[in-house]
Amino acid sequence: MFADRSDAGERLAAELERRGVAADVVLGIPRGALPVARPVADALGAELDVVVARKMGAPNNPELALGAVGSDGTVWLNDDLVDRLGVSDSYLEDSRAEESENARKKADRYRDSDGMPDLEGTRVVVVDDGVATGATATACLREVRERGADHVMLAVPVGSPGTVDSLESEADAVIALRTPADFRAVGQYYRDFGQVSDREAIEYLDGDR
Template identity: 35%
Template sequence: MSKSPSLQTILRDRADAGRRLVEPLLEYAHRPDVIVLALPRGGVPVAYEVARALDIRLDLMLVRKLGVPTREEFAMGAIASGGIQILNEDALRAHPVDQARFNAVVTRETQELLRREQVYREGRPPLQLKDQVVILIDDGLATGASMMAAVHAVRAQAPARIVVAVPVAPLETAEALRSEVDELVCPLTPEWMMSIGYWYLDFSQTSDTEVIDLLQRAWQRESVPGPSAQELRDV
């Protein structure tokens, strides 16, 4: 059984969670072939800290959870940019959904995905991930359905390497995901989780305004040199 979070494991907020991911990812600092892709909205503040500290590019991987209509907290699957769709067969067996209701959820979440694409990226050209090292970041995983959809969307573009970095995920989810990617960074892997927010002191919702602000700050800074990897280790 998972123990209660200790002062050493509890995450103050998403920025703190991002800073805890920096050291395990130091080998990727200052590399032009590396890009961090945040899963909005909650993954953006986490990813921003990583991209800023390592002086690497930041962008988005748009993903939407497909919640069971009667139990929205349960993911029956997920969709991602590029028409990627992943199903959670266990959730669908536990909470059967007819095709019409399933399609309605897909349609709604696709519309929201497209809205976020337009609002957040503001006309930036589509991502080009071929031969790139891609680091996918979120604020935590529960079932892992959204992250798995993101992994499939990235893999479709033939990257050189796929890394997933998250501050917390249940052990079973982490192990399932580890077999799907080249590297998994996850400092906290409790055997079970009541919720991702249980491991945060502040897990307040990330707003569209915060996402846009962090992205603009990151994009403005991309051409400014950052500290060396050795300097990061000395902090």
């Protein structure tokens, strides 16, 4: 059990240091990952920025994720679910375009600069506060890879065992501190799992917390 996201970040940072992980850039998935990613970036002496993806909801059921799309349009789809629901290609394309633009706008809210740092040839650690379905994490990892990163790692405090296993095909390495067999939701492994506001997230990016 983690006290809160900052506690999880400190523990994750310690594990990455113990393993001798090196990184040029740490990318948190906002908003919840920023308190986790800040201590990781500090421990690794790396720049902290964000990578953003948005879920693509099913027709008439937006909470059911068909997949996710990054701010650059990189997409991951749950093909089995898409086929089972008979979702049309036109719906998927419209959703991809809309949610990609939403992801871009969200990323821009956190940055003073124009866009993500140049990742060509870099070592990148993508951090989230946990993974359940892995939809957004997958889209984020694919975007980082598309931007030319040389080595891509995903680091999380906790995740579903099956999801963590599947994400190993999307990254060069995946580190999860806990993969409980009875995993149901990320929040059950935090005593305090309150929402992180945009203002708080930006403070973590600026190093003010």
